[in-house]
Amino acid sequence: xxxxxxxxxxxxxxxxxxxxxxxxxxxxxxxxxxxxxxxxxxxxxxxxxxxxxxxxxxxxxxxxxxxxxxxxxxxxxxxxxxxxxxxxxxxxxxxxxxxxxxxxxxxxxxxxxxxxxxxxxxxxxxxxxxxxxxxxxxxxxxxxxxxxxxxxxxxxxxxxxxxxxxxxxxxxxxxxxxxxxxxxxxxxxxxxxxxxxxxxxxxxxxxxxxxxxxxxxxxxxxxxxxxxxxxxxxxxxxxxxxxxxxxxxxxxxxxxxxxxxxxxxxxxxxxxxxxxxxxxxxxxxxxxxxxxxxxxxxxx
Amino acid sequence: xxxxxxxxxxxxxxxxxxxxxxxxxxxxxxxxxxxxxxxxxxxxxxxxxxxxxxxxxxxxxxxxxxxxxxxxxxxxxxxxxxxxxxxxxxxxxxxxxxxxxxxxxxxxxxxxxxxxxxxxxxxxxxxxxxxxxxxxxxxxxxxxxxxxxxxxxxxxxxxxxxxxxxxxxxxxxxxxxxxxxxxxxxxxxxxxxxxxxxxxxxxxxxxxxxxxxxxxxxxxxxxxxxxxxxxxxxxxxxxxxxxxxxxxxxxxxxxxxxxxxxxxxxxxxxxxxxxxxxxxxxxxxxxxxxxxxxxxxxxx
Numbered sequence: 001x002x003x004x005x006x007x008x009x010x011x012x013x014x015x016x017x018x019x020x021x022x023x024x025x026x027x028x029x030x031x032x033x034x035x036x037x038x039x040x041x042x043x044x045x046x047x048x049x050x051x052x053x054x055x056x057x058x059x060x061x062x063x064x065x066x067x068x069x070x071x072x073x074x075x076x077x078x079x080x081x082x083x084x085x086x087x088x089x090x091x092x093x094x095x096x097x098x099x100x101x102x103x104x105x106x107x108x109x110x111x112x113x114x115x116x117x118x119x120x121x122x123x124x125x126x127x128x129x130x131x132x133x134x135x136x137x138x139x140x141x142x143x144x145x146x147x148x149x150x151x152x153x154x155x156x157x158x159x160x161x162x163x164x165x166x167x168x169x170x171x172x173x174x175x176x177x178x179x180x181x182x183x184x185x186x187x188x189x190x191x192x193x194x195x196x197x198x199x200x201x202x203x204x205x206x207x208x209x210x211x212x213x214x215x216x217x218x219x220x221x222x223x224x225x226x227x228x229x230x231x232x233x234x235x236x237x238x239x240x241x242x243x244x245x246x247x248x249x250x251x252x253x254x255x256x257x258x259x260x261x262x263x264x265x266x267x268x269x270x271x272x273x274x275x276x277x278x279x280x281x282x283x284x285x286x287x288x289x290x291x292x293x294x295x296x297x298x299x300x
Numbered sequence: 301x302x303x304x305x306x307x308x309x310x311x312x313x314x315x316x317x318x319x320x321x322x323x324x325x326x327x328x329x330x331x332x333x334x335x336x337x338x339x340x341x342x343x344x345x346x347x348x349x350x351x352x353x354x355x356x357x358x359x360x361x362x363x364x365x366x367x368x369x370x371x372x373x374x375x376x377x378x379x380x381x382x383x384x385x386x387x388x389x390x391x392x393x394x395x396x397x398x399x400x401x402x403x404x405x406x407x408x409x410x411x412x413x414x415x416x417x418x419x420x421x422x423x424x425x426x427x428x429x430x431x432x433x434x435x436x437x438x439x440x441x442x443x444x445x446x447x448x449x450x451x452x453x454x455x456x457x458x459x460x461x462x463x464x465x466x467x468x469x470x471x472x473x474x475x476x477x478x479x480x481x482x483x484x485x486x487x488x489x490x491x492x493x494x495x496x497x498x499x500x501x502x503x504x505x506x507x508x509x510x511x512x513x514x515x516x517x518x519x520x521x522x523x524x525x526x527x528x529x530x531x532x533x534x535x536x537x538x539x540x541x542x543x544x545x546x547x548x549x550x551x552x553x554x555x556x557x558x559x560x561x562x563x564x565x566x567x568x569x570x571x572x573x574x575x576x577x578x579x580x581x582x583x584x585x586x587x588x589x590x591x592x593x594x595x596x597x598x599x600x
Binding site: 001002003004006010011012013014016018019021022024025028031033034036044046047048050051052054056059083086087089090091092094095096097098099100101103107110111114118121122123124125127128129131133135137139163169210231233276289 | 301302303304306308311312313314315316318319321322324325328329333334336339344346347348349350351353354355356386387389390391392393394395396397398399400401403404407410411414418420421422423424425426427428429430431433435440543
């Protein structure tokens with residue numbers, strides 16, 4: 001049996017089934033970041049992302065944008081937990097034949113995002129590699145009352161998404177801005193019952209919330225903000241790497257949120273959380289309902 | 301200009317020259333791990349290591365040993381700071397054509413070391429990659445009084461090393477045991493002025509201590525525990541991936557340390573820290589002195 005035959009092989013989830021964790025781990029594998037005991041009022045958050053040439057970027061892409069993306073992905077994970085990013089360590093694998101200029105552009109891209117989001121770059125590792133590989137691990141913090149998990153969605157919660165989705169492969173996957181200020185606004189001003197960043201595609205990522213929360217959902221095609229760069233609606237909801245926020249909150253807060261939302265970032269109400277037995281449904285523009293299998297971007 | 305033309309190109313050190321860090325960073329890039337403000341009595345430690353197929357291991361190597369090595373390297377870094385490892389996140393890049401069995405062996409190797417050293421595996425990332433790549437980032441903790449940096453060596457300190465060095469490429473680089481219990485014994489019972497784990501070779505790593513501490517040193521060939529697997533003494537002191545501890549402490553404690561050392565692990569007194577103007581000298585068995593250029597393992 002080969003990895004590619006497994007379809008959605010996820011090494012990390014596979015590990016998670018067999019490990020025992022200490023009482024210091026509030027949430028281990030299975031959310032956007034791990035949640036760890038820290039101080040009286042705060043949790044520590046911990047996440048990691050690996051980007052590989054040919055998969056997450058191409059060698060022809062601007063090095064500065066690759067650097068930018070490598071840190072932004074991680075910041076997006078911390079944002080989706082409701083937290084603030086703090087400290088990053090960076091591992092890079094680079095070919096010996098690479099131009100020094102290219103390496104310098106790469107790190108300037110990382111540095112710019114680090115400065116913008118006040119992340120301290122505190123360490124790393126440099127290795128020689130045929131293909132360019134970048135791994136950034138990021139520590140963040142979140143006030144206990146602001147923590148947002150995938151697992152907290154409640155029946156009748158309204159489902160929102162920021163921005164537009166789909167077609168990010170055209171360029172946005174390299175130059176997106178992590179929705180940190182939006183996420184912080186949300187957790188500080190509302191009871192956000194669940195949140196995730198859209199990296200595997202809307203259906204797959206909302207699917208993660210439903211699975212972790214043991215809930216169902218109904219979403220409406222006409223409310224879903226498909227990007228003009230997506231190859232149609234059905235592709236938009238399965239494309240990966242949007243790095244938008246998908247979140248749910250109680251209905252009584254949904255209208256208030258729409259009315260006080262202070263950002264230019266688009267905010268769309270796309271559906272409602274249902275009882276777990278109701279499954280996951282998409283209502284087409286025609287009014288027809290479809291059962292959803294929440295597959296998205298696959299890694300193998 | 302290509303990276304390989306720079307010789308000792310180190311992406312991370314290159315970054316470190318241009319970044320400003322917040323006051324929460326006690327020690328950023330340039331030690332075995334970053335040191336961060338944490339609680340009243342403790343610092344947080346943060347480190348990362350990337351292993352790539354064909355460079356740090358070969359595909360023919362046992363997957364369990366590769367897993368073992370990937371976490372052990374990081375634990376060795378935390379040990380060299382005087383700390384205890386706590387939480388790890390694991391990124392793996394694997395070919396789709398890889399056997400599921402191989403992936404399972406890999407993670408069992410990681411898990412075994414995690415259990416032995418009480419590290420919680422709390423998250424990670426799985427990506428598709430032509431070559432196998434593993435990156436582990438590890439958070440540790442250290443009591444403030446037990447922190448051991450590269451930069452603290454004092455004139456007349458005695459220099460020690462654990463174990464035997466050189467020739468680890470034959471097999472020990474895959475199945476070494478990080479010197480965590482030895483390091484914890486040292487920092488709890490002695491004033492360890494400086495410490496590093498030997499990953500670039502004795503001369504290069506002791507060179508790091510001297511550079512960071514602005515000191516010189518004299519070491520004696522006859523006291524240096526070259527492994528029988530090394531291709532001679534000159535190779536032993538430049539071979540990488542020993543993962544032994546090199547440390548220095550005041551002379552008045554050196555004899556006591558030798559007499560109460562409770563481990564089977566060999567402990568060798570190999571030289572003395574000198575004033576920075578005296579440079580770095582090796583005394584040959586013949587009695588002849590040689591100036592050392594502390595080059596070791598190069599990454600490109």
